Amino acid sequence: MELKTMKIICFTVICTLYLLSFFIVPPIFEDADQYLIQYDSFKRALAEKVFGDPLTNTDAYIVNTYYYPKSKSLGENALAMVLLMNRNTMRDITKYKMQLVATNGSGDSVKVTPKILKEAYANCAYINIVAHAQGIENMNKLEIVEGETRMEIPFRSPRTSAPAPVIICISPQFVAEQWQIFVSHAHIAHVYGGHLHLYVTSILESYFDLVKEYEKLGYVTLDFWMRYKFQNSTLDSPEPNSNVEWRNQAGATTDCLLQYKEVASFITFVDLDDVLVPRGFDSYFDEFSSLYYFYPNILTFQYPKREIMLHNKPTIHDINLVEQFSHPWFGTYEDTGKIVARPIDLNSMWIHRSFYVPDKKFHVVNHNFLLHMQRPVDTNGQDPITYEMRSFAIFKNLKLNESVLEPVQRNLERVLNSTSFQKVASQLPTHAYYFPIMYRCYYEKYYKSLDNTCPNGEGCLIPQRSDFPCIHSDADYKSGPLMTPVTFHYHENPRWSKDIGCYT
Ligand SMILES: *[C@@H]1O[C@H](CO)[C@@H](O)[C@H](O)[C@H]1NC(C)=O
Ligand SMILES: *[C@@H]1O[C@H](CO)[C@@H](O)[C@H](O)[C@H]1NC(C)=O
Numbered sequence: 190m191e192l193k194t195m196k197i198i199c200f201t202v203i204c205t206l207y208l209l210s211f212f213i214v215p216p217i218f219e220d221a222d223q224y225l226i227q228y229d230s231f232k233r234a235l236a237e238k239v240f241g242d243p244l245t246n247t248d249a250y251i252v253n254t255y256y257y258p259k260s261k262s263l264g265e266n267a268l269a270m271v272l273l274m275n276r277n278t279m280r281d282i283t284k285y286k287m288q289l290v291a292t293n294g295s296g297d298s299v300k301v302t303p304k305i306l307k308e309a310y311a312n313c314a315y316i317n318i319v320a321h322a323q324g325i326e327n328m329n330k331l332e333i334v335e336g337e338t339r340m341e342i343p344f345r346s347p348r349t350s351a352p353a354p355v356i357i358c359i360s361p362q363f364v365a366e367q368w369q370i371f372v373s374h375a376h377i378a379h380v381y382g383g384h385l386h387l388y389v390t391s392i393l394e395s396y397f398d399l400v401k402e403y404e405k406l407g408y409v410t411l412d413f414w415m416r417y418k419f420q421n422s423t424l425d426s427p428e429p430n431s432n433v434e435w436r437n438q439a440g441a442t443t444d445c446l447l448q449y450k451e452v453a454s455f456i457t458f459v460d461l462d463d464v465l466v467p468r469g470f471d472s473y474f475d476e477f478s479s480l481y482y483f484y485p486n487i488l489t490f491q492y493p494k495r496e497i498m499l500h501n502k503p504t505i506h507d508i509n510l511v512e513q514f515s516h517p518w519f520g521t522y523e524d525t526g527k528i529v530a531r532p533i534d535l536n537s538m539w540i541h542r543s544f545y546v547p548d549k550k551f552h553v554v555n556h557n558f559l560l561h562m563q564r565p566v567d568t569n570g571q572d573p574i575t576y577e578m579r580s581f582a583i584f585k586n587l588k589l590n591e592s593v594l595e596p597v598q599r600n601l602e603r604v605l606n607s608t609s610f611q612k613v614a615s616q617l618p619t620h621a622y623y624f625p626i627m628y629r630c631y632y633e634k635y636y637k638s639l640d641n642t643c644p645n646g647e648g649c650l651i652p653q654r655s656d657f658p659c660i661h662s663d664a665d666y667k668s669g670p671l672m673t674p675v676t677f678h679y680h681e682n683p684r685w686s687k688d689i690g691c692y693t
């Protein structure tokens with residue numbers, strides 16, 4: 190056979206197969222839709238391989254943007270934006286060339302393309318990104334430009350002072366109910382020289398009022414953690430809240446890092462139920478300073494977590510922190526920990542570490558661990574979580590010295606002496622209602638599910654009760670003009686709302 194004939198036959202066969210698969214087969218199959226969807230994604234994957242990056246437009250959500258007149262690690266007039274981007278915007282999202290125009294009071298402007306850092310792990314459509322660049326002196330306007338289209342984006346200043354040298358960034362709270370855990374954490378942190386930065390999406394109203402009292406005393410800073418909503422939603426865009434890893438905890442750690450970047454000596458990134466008590470030192474500052482002194486090449490230290498047996502008390506006056514923490518009952522194994530860092534060493538952060546810190550600069554601490562208050566026994570003495578029970582044992586060598594917790598207990602008693610505290614404390618719930626519901630949802634949705642799904646608590650069934658009202662974050666949601674390839678969304682005027690309910 191001649192080469193030409195072979196080519197013709199080959200071409201004909203391919204064309205026939207193509208037409209057959211596209212026009213003939215689908216109508217015959219019962220699940221033709223499924224077939225066409227698969228075919229579509231195959232086509233897109235093929236096009237990506239052959240022609241480069243996908244041509245589809247995507248949406249991005251800007252969480253916050255900061256402007257630093259001077260930053261020790263980001264340089265002068267630096268900009269840093271925390272945002273969620275669709276991972277399909279580019280095959281390698283860190284190659285995305287965002288165009289920013291920064292303008293100042295005298296009308297001077299610079300065009301910059303920020304460096305893109307990606308801090309995400311799970312297989313979710315939206316990933317946590319930091320975009321940072323050096324802008325202009327006294328910037329008063331920031332725009333994103335794509336082709337002929339421009340949109341202005343709001344920005345703010347990072348914090349200019351830290352309430353304590355050690356800032357404890359707490360991952361966002363939703364349907365928060367376990368106020369006893371907050372009380373323990375707030376007092377331990379305060380006595381050992383830490384300040385809590387608490388992100389909240391939703392929280393029981395009585396618990397919120399309690400946190401506000403602690404905020405007045407300077408123990409905690411409350412911050413809004415938003416749901417992601419597109420004012421102008423694009424129909425074919427994935428829903429951001431259910432398609433982001435753990436409700437974008439990495440976005441919260443990154444945002445907290447950027448807020449305190451220039452003013453904190455150390456930052457820890459933990460959950461509310463992971464509390465650290467220094468061992469062998471009188472403060473967090475001293476313990477962390479000693480770590481950095483003895484390991485000068487390490488950038489981030491990870492403290493493992495170990496569950497501690499814990500019984501909740503129905504009223505705040507019953508809480509005894511010496512009794513609660515100075516006993517030897519611990520879980521029989523450790524879990525993946527959380528880290529402490531000097532903010533100058535990091536520009537972005539994930540949940541358990543930063544992907545920009547190489548393994549040889551990452552060290553797991555072995556002299557101390559985080560006390561994990563994961564599954565407190567309820568006030569009636571019953572386990573609210575009766576499945577997947579953790580085994581506990583007596584570990585005399587891990588027990589904390591009572592003398593370490595006595596000042597913390599005295600600090601609690603002093604605070605409880607004030608009438609404003611007594612008033613809010615009397616409103617707190619004595620039993621857990623939402624906690625077992627949320628725990629079970631997480632368990633069913635994630636811990637039992639396949640590893641390649643996007644882990645988060647979206648879609649949890651949360652039965653509302655009028656006797657347990659919640660405060661929920663809210664804001665004005667804004668969408669920029671349709672842009673190619675990325676349309677940006679953001680929010681303004683964050684506020685607390687009593688009208689939304691106890692939802693994630
Ligand atoms: C605006 O930026 C230019 C260039 O950096 C600078 O020379 C000028 O002083 C700035 N204007 C103000 C009002 O800061
Ligand atoms: C507990 O603390 C007291 C007072 O600081 C000290 O005398 C004692 O040795 C400590 N015990 C242990 C086991 O560290």
Ligand SMILES: *[C@@H]1O[C@H](CO)[C@@H](O)[C@H](O)[C@H]1NC(C)=O
Nearest residue numbers: 599601602603604605606607
């Ligand atoms: C609580 O207040 C009472 C009366 O004002 C006072 O006598 C007591 O010492 C206070 N207790 C603490 C722990 O501050």
Ligand SMILES: *[C@@H]1O[C@H](CO)[C@@H](O)[C@H](O)[C@H]1NC(C)=O
Nearest residue numbers: 420421422667668669670671
């Ligand atoms: C939102 O969409 C509507 C209708 O397509 C359009 O008129 C409006 O300008 C859009 N708003 C923004 C902020 O893009």
